[in-house]
Amino acid sequence: MPAATAEPVQLLSPDGVRQDASGDRARHAELVSGVGAEQLRERYRDMAMVRRFDAEATALQRQGELALWASGTGQEAAQIGAARALAAQDHVFPTYREHGIAWVRGVDPLQVLSLYRGASHGGWDPTASGFHPYTLVIGAQLPHATGYAMGVQRDGDVGTGDPARDTAVLACFGDGASSQGEVNEALNWAAVFQAPVVFFCQNNGWAISSPASRQFAAPLARRAEGFGVPGVQVDGNDVLAVEAVVREAADRARSGGGPTLVEALTFRVAAHTTSDDSSRYRPREEDELWATRDPLTRVEAHLRSTGGADDAFFDAVRAEGDELAARVRRGVREMSDPEPLSMFDHAYAGDHPLVAQERAWLETWIATEPEEAR
Amino acid sequence: MxxxxxxxxxxxxxxxxxxxxxxxxxxxxxxxxxxxxxxxxxxxxxxxxxxxxxxxxxxxxxxxxxxxxxxxxxxxxxxxxxxxxxxxxxxxxxxAPTGQGGSGREGGAVSAVEHEQEAEREAVLVGYGVRPATAGHPARRRRTVAAxxxxxxxxxxxxxxxxxxxxxxxxxPLASPPVRALARDLGVDLTRVPASGDGGVVTRDDVRAFVDARVDLSSPPPPRHGAGPGAGASVTEPPAGDDVLVGGVPMVPAQPRETRIPVRGVRRATARQMVASAFTAPHATAFVTVDVTRSMKMLERIRGEREFRDVHVSPLLLVARAVCLAAARHPGINASWDELAQEIVVKHYVNLGIAVAAPRGLIVPSIKDAHTMSLKDLAHALGDLVQTARSGRSSPADLSGSSISITNIGVFGVDSGTPILNPGEAAILCVGQVKKKPWVHKGKVRPRDVVDLSVSFDHRLVDGDLGSKFLADVARVLERPDTALRWA
Incomplete structure (x- = not known):
């Protein structure tokens, strides 16, 4: 079992230089050896589109079109890297900030915004994309992920050797959630039953206003050892390194090797959500330091210095981002309010007498006092 | 269109x-x-x-x-x-839902009256929580004109x-938003920039030329929003020109007669807190004048010691230590009144609040567990706290949780005062300036270092007996620092 790495895994330095693939790094470099210039351009495009989308969503919140927005800016490499390491049949249990993973899994950005507008309870069908609903209760999705993974085991979709069948589950959480009991319970349960889960922590340094130093006294990745699973720390702003590390962990899960704890070190550039002001609790020096480690800048630097992309490419991506922003803006403003009765649709999988009673009550009220009910 | x-x-x-x-x-x-x-x-x-x-x-x-x-x-x-x-x-x-109020439903029916009622909404800061008073019992009031x-x-x-x-x-001045942003970034007041664009529009080049010419070097920078209570102040200009005659003398129009300052930010918060404190806790104040010559000599000695070389050692430090010691002898002074539970909460720790005049107004950050600190640790904590507060960087954690406070008005060159309690605390000690005064010492009038101390206390839970004993003990430590040895 590989021990938690002393240094976070990094394959692309902040100035865009692909790191020497010898020694400890060889294993991870090999896992992304198929990522050439073309694939790196795709990953850059993913990150740029998600960042543009994020900026538009922030503006829409400021215009009063969204009730809230949780910005993912700064965490693009962690999310795109992880999502790109997954297979089509894999499942993701996200927090509420996984916009980059949603993008790669094919969830329409407008569906994500419908949740933040309060126009939907979920926004998308998790069975279509393998991307489960955003979970706002901190850490609650981890037991779900472990439970789902144990279901995968019982379906026999682990360790068959069929690459289109073996399934891994990506369980997303943050540094703050690591203090939740259920997160640790999910880890323990998965470890004991060797469930095919990749525990993917994006340690962005801050749980709203609490620094990560108040969540754990030792690097989170080292906690893995106590649970009896491999733990690895990765430069979360290096899309290549994250992809390699998550690919290794997901391969292990699919082959029946059990769970892995991945800690991606990254930074939340904006505030926790549009409802707080990070300048009130986070030292500005931290913002300045992380600005030098931007996930997009390093890929751009690498592509430019190696001739992998030119101005025309970056201009095209920018234009495409603006188109996406315009579509999102238009789509959000045209979003209709949900049917009130739809709130009962997914409360339970089947019929439930209390839900039926409440539904009938609301139906009557709407019918008799439509103005009041609105 | x-x-x-x-x-x-x-x-x-x-x-x-x-x-x-x-x-x-x-x-x-x-x-x-x-x-x-x-x-x-x-x-x-x-x-x-x-x-x-x-x-x-x-x-x-x-x-x-x-x-x-x-x-x-x-x-x-x-x-x-x-x-x-x-x-x-x-x-x-x-x-977005606030988690407060909302219309309750009883017996499956919602009355029209209930619907008209609306919980008075109050801003909830994420990560800061709601105020205790509203957390348990959302106030439901009918919105009226009077309200x-x-x-x-x-x-x-x-x-x-x-x-x-x-x-x-x-x-x-007329200018496009990017030009305004540029001016703001460069600290240029657009009203001072000569405009060259059509219809008097200030252009990007105008701003750059203005900066290059350094015309503005001696002028004050444009006001920064929210920088202080005066920001956003408006003035009432008297009507201009020779229409206005006061006793036959034309008034100088440049001198406003009144200034109206919007109440907001820290000013508003302070006002609210002070009103809440003054009209909830019945205040009583006790005074004592004390000879602190021995303490001042001790301070001199401490300042000369190696381990205190890098830290500011002030009379306030000794007062802080004295408060910790006296509070340990009189736990009832370091307490709070829980109206809801009808209980007095006695704190077995001292989170020592220090009133600081910060850039945006009065704040009271606190030193957590000050009672456990050595004099040196306390000196460092006090120095850090004041520096952080003055640079406007006190965190919400710094600003909450204090159990008893000190206000040092001596720094303003005055002797004594009757402070208002930091809400939720039972006592606040007020320290005046230390100055040489004629004092009867060993039967003779001598120039001695003398200071006035006062303590305001919440008379619901602290009686004159306890308040006075606490104050007398603080004074005793400062008069005879060796008292601390005997107590410890």
Whole structure:
């Protein structure tokens, strides 16, 4: 079992230089050896589109079109890297900030915004994309992920050797959630039953206003050892390194090797959500330091210095981002309010007498006092 | 072509109002959907609002420095593109739930009266929680005219009919938003920049030329929003010119007769806290004058010691230590009144609050577990606390949880005062200036270092007996520092 790495895994330095693939790094470099210039351009495009989308969503919140927005800016490499390491049949249990993973899994950005507008309870069908609903209760999705993974085991979709069948589950959480009991319970349960889960922590340094130093006294990745699973720390702003590390962990899960704890070190550039002001609790020096480690800048630097992309490419991506922003803006403003009765649709999988009673009550009220009910 | 209004949205979860800090655009400016047009300050932060329309700015409906409710029209834009919502106010998104109030349902029926009732919404800061008083018992009040009038002079709060504020009237120079942003970044006051553009518009080149010429070196920088209680102040100008004669002498129009300062931020918070404290806790104050010559000599000795070389050693440090020692002897002074539970909460720790005049006003950060600290640790903690507070960087954690406080008014060169309690605490010690006074010492009048101490206490839970004993003990430690040895 590989021990938690002393240094976070990094394959692309902040100035865009692909790191020497010898020694400890060889294993991870090999896992992304198929990522050439073309694939790196795709990953850059993913990150740029998600960042543009994020900026538009922030503006829409400021215009009063969204009730809230949780910005993912700064965490693009962690999310795109992880999502790109997954297979089509894999499942993701996200927090509420996984916009980059949603993008790669094919969830329409407008569906994500419908949740933040309060126009939907979920926004998308998790069975279509393998991307489960955003979970706002901190850490609650981890037991779900472990439970789902144990279901995968019982379906026999682990360790068959069929690459289109073996399934891994990506369980997303943050540094703050690591203090939740259920997160640790999910880890323990998965470890004991060797469930095919990749525990993917994006340690962005801050749980709203609490620094990560108040969540754990030792690097989170080292906690893995106590649970009896491999733990690895990765430069979360290096899309290549994250992809390699998550690919290794997901391969292990699919082959029946059990769970892995991945800690991606990254930074939340904006505030926790549009409802707080990070300048009130986070030292500005931290913002300045992380600005030098931007996930997009390093890929751009690498592509430019190696001739992998030119101005025309970056201009095209920018234009495409603006188109996406315009579509999102238009789509959000045209979003209709949900049917009130739809709130009962997914409360339970089947019929439930209390839900039926409440539904009938609301139906009557709407019918008799439509103005009041609105 | 149609005119559309952008209404102030709830930009946080459950905010009810915001103050317009700075307009980034002026009447006549061409704006594009998504351009930041105005900066507003909420209870949570200062945020830029982008316009949801493209077109020409017709009017700015709220003057800078004005606080308005969510839903108030901010700006009118004449749009160029055909719009589905022509001539209708822009509809803000559904308001996020605040977790307070809401209409309860009893027996499956909702009465009309209940629906008219609406919990009075109060801004909830994410990560800061709600105030204890509202957390357990959401106040449900009927919204009435009286309720809104109670909040202050209606005229000052929100103009019933927002007036158009064209740039000519406000004296705002004409410039596009990017040029305004540039000027702001460079610290240039646009009103001072000569305009070369058509119709008197200040261009980017004008701003750059102005900076290059360094014309502005001696002028004060433009006011920074929210920098202090004076920011956003308006002045009442007397009518200009020779129409005004006072006793036959023309008044100088440049000298305003009154200044009106909007109450907000720390000022408003302080006012609220002080009113809450003064009218909840019956205050009583006790005084003592004490000879602290021995303490001052001890301070001199400490300052000369190696291990105290890097730290500021002040009389306040000894007072802080004395408060910790005296509080340990009289636990009832370091306590709070729990109205809800009808209990007195005695603290077995000292989180020592220190009143500090910070850039944005009075704040009371506290030293956590000060009772466990050595004199040296306390000196460091005190130095850090004051420095952090003065640089305006005290965290919410610093500013909460104090159990007993000290206010040092001696730094202002005065002797004594009757402080108001930091809400939730039972006592606050007030320290005057230390000065040489004639004092009877060993039967003779000698010049001695003397200071006045006073303590205000909450008479609900602290009687004169306890308050006086506590104060006398603080005084005893300062008069005879060796007392501390005997107590420890």
């Amino acid at each position: 149609s005119t559309q209004q952008f209404l102030l949205p709830d930009v946080g979860e459950g905010l009810t109002e915001a103050e317009v800090v700075t307009w980034r655009v002026a009447v006549g400016d061409v704006v594009t959907d998504g351009d930041p047009v105005v900066e507003v300050e909420t209870a949570k932060s200062v945020v830029e609002l982008p316009t949801p329309f493209s077109g020409t700015v017709v009017s700015l409906l709220v003057p800078e420095g004005t606080t308005v409710d969510v839903g108030t029209p901010l700006i009118a834009v004449q749009t160029t593109a055909p719009s589905v919502e022509a001539d209708h106010p822009h509809r803000p998104a559904p308001v 809104s009038a109670r909040n202050g002079a209606p005229a000052a709060a929100a103009p019933a009919a927002p007036s158009r504020v064209p740039s000519q009237e406000t004296g705002r």
